[in-house]
Amino acid sequence: MSDPFVVVGADAAGLSAASKFRREAPDREVVVFERGQWISYAFCGMPYFIEGRVERMSDLLSLSPSEVDERGIDLRRGHEVVAVDPDAKRVTVETTDGDTLEQPYSDLLVATGGRASTGLFDVRGVDGAFTLHDMDAAAAIDAYIADPNAYDPDRADVSAVDRERVERNAAMPAPETAAVVGGGYVGVETAEALTARGLDVHVFQRSEHLLRPFGEAVGERVETALTEAGVTVHTGSPVEALDGDGRIEAVRFDGERFPVDMAVVGVGIEPNTTLLGGTGVELGEGGAIRTDEYGRTSLSNVYAAGDCATARHAVTGEPAWMPLGLTANRAGRAIGATVAGDPSLVGDIAGTAVVKAFEMEAGRVGLVEVESAREAGFDPVSETVTAGSRSGYYPGAEPTDVTLVADRDTGRLIGGSIVGPDHAAIRINTLATALEADMTVSEVERLDLAYAPPFSPVWDPVLVAAKVLNGTLEEA
């Protein structure tokens, strides 16, 4: 073994890279350092664990440490990389046992992920207040919600879990009223999960619409869906503080003090980039590590991928920061191949995202908000239509809102969203594909999309929207 490929972080990007590299370069060494105990967990599955729809925490793990070992990857948990010396091509590692070691690298991948933003709020040290960005938090939330006499410790059935924290939360009285601070997709999913657990849930959203990057049409229907399911949505209501001495007692907004006995703060995430502080590495959007089309940073032989890194946006062509699961997996895999000698593009991101809110489904892609499109240098024209999801005579047809955004000068599709209760989310892939192919709205209008009464009307809602937007573009 020689020419070590060193990976920092054992989640989606890091382990995808290590696994692909191991297969393609069996003669080189690959070492993965993970500062904590958790590896390869499904961040996006945590709300469904809290909801109870996923029974065991272990269901959310893709790979166990022993499976990683079996792949021939040298995985070292409890090892925090604290410094990178790009000239000496060496990292400094501190172990939870207090040891320090130096590890040389031929190639380095920084896959340190992100962390929950807390904004103004300090949730640490306040019982009943949480962010939701790691498995220990998910386990603690689940335990906190449960009736102290009915908590099932087998729910958090992974040895890596912070057992002491779980037990402390399980022992607290079950909450009745929860504030979800932030109406992004984590907030919406958490609201659904807590409602399913019987809590009276209040979502507080700073701006006028939930799910802002999905656009107004989605925000409105998702708000209706939440409201109909019993959630109280407070839009235009920035929470100013969490009150509580020991345990959470209230949230403050608009000068009001709203009593709660639980709060989950989901106001976004921030990239973990401090490891490269002082190396002079170039940062980009959102403070994330700037990377090129192969995932290379501005430092020689240093790559970055996942929630800590930028990626090229399919519409703007500029580096963007959109921390999502597929981006991390895909970039990690490509970097693993590139480092092994098979140069592979990490792929553009289109900002494709989907979310479920009770029975409502929504998807978005590209530049949906007119302001963001304008900032990117486009002259956006947008139309929203409501069309049926199936033939009108076929049971299950549901109104589906499609928003399409095009550039006036070129007629190119630059963004879109879809919302409705019947197969709406998965339809966004049609727009994502059209967008990445640089299609014009006229080309979208002529797509030969599927038609059969149980699945779509003759004119798929996407085609209806393209017809209407194209009409507007032709008039202009």
Next chain:
Amino acid sequence: MSDPFVVVGADAAGLSAASKFRREAPDREVVVFERGQWISYAFCGMPYFIEGRVERMSDLLSLSPSEVDERGIDLRRGHEVVAVDPDAKRVTVETTDGDTLEQPYSDLLVATGGRASTGLFDVRGVDGAFTLHDMDAAAAIDAYIADPNAYDPDRADVSAVDRERVERNAAMPAPETAAVVGGGYVGVETAEALTARGLDVHVFQRSEHLLRPFGEAVGERVETALTEAGVTVHTGSPVEALDGDGRIEAVRFDGERFPVDMAVVGVGIEPNTTLLGGTGVELGEGGAIRTDEYGRTSLSNVYAAGDCATARHAVTGEPAWMPLGLTANRAGRAIGATVAGDPSLVGDIAGTAVVKAFEMEAGRVGLVEVESAREAGFDPVSETVTAGSRSGYYPGAEPTDVTLVADRDTGRLIGGSIVGPDHAAIRINTLATALEADMTVSEVERLDLAYAPPFSPVWDPVLVAAKVLNGTLEEA
């Protein structure tokens, strides 16, 4: 009113053209001749009417004659166009009353549709034997299945219906065993409908797999779905004859005589082109009227659209004949605009089709069968993968088979299919869009498709298939 635009046929293509033309050229005359009484009905909805899922025949009508009148379209039912004189720019029309009239045209659209092939079988005059290609047949089948004492005449609640035929069929004893001859999508949908009505259903398919144009992977899973729902599938079993004196008694295949008291023959459709016989019009694939990218035939000022016309295939670039609903609507609409002075492309066809078989869903696009790809001049490479429809830990995840076909030389995606019980059909639109954008499999592999546990795993089944096929292409 002058410069008349004359349309032959008042279904999807004809009425789409007339409606678009009326809006764009309000000063010109538009006359639509329909030889029968039915207009604007949903052919694809008929199996669901027979099934009982659609309650009333009138639910399947998009437009009533009075609504067409209100649009300012001169609709004449019971008027059969029997001859076209392209030099004189005039058609000859015979009415059901026995009158003959001459109608001059500035532009003519032939939208005469298709008719059910019956192959070797003569279903006329045999009670209990049907083809399924018009509303009168659907009404008759529905009446034939019903118990004579329980038939509800309000089911066929449209004045155009052949009431005498309905009543005659309603009076016959209810059948118990049905043969569905032909395992294409009409056959599969009919099998489901008849099963739902309590019949013992046998599907006879000439080739080794159901749904041949969908490829083997789809055929196998749909066969399993039918079988599990109680349908008996006889593949490799060409039916040689329908036996019966007065009423159907049996089907003959493989030297066997299989007793049935109902038979539905769905062995394909044929384009109705006899109207243009003798005009010297150029025909194309399947004997359909050859058209160009604006729907123009080889005759001056004569257009054709819908089930009687060819359209350009998105993959081969050659004229193809694939009679489907969206193709007809889209071409009609474009021709209406073109004739009105706004030249509009009818759009390519990708052969996108979807079908439901009980809980199973399938879609196909482009060149799926290796032989057809070879005939079109490609060197096809194909892979089929099975992947989950959602994150494995999320309830409802189901195995989904994706087949992708690429051209070896260029790596271009030329076809694909998707089958599975969870959101499989609508996923085909991703492939249809990629195909029409001339994407390579590498480009498909890098698509930023949606990920959220309730809707898709991190790697959508389409991406998994692209990864595998791309690996095969790279090895080659």
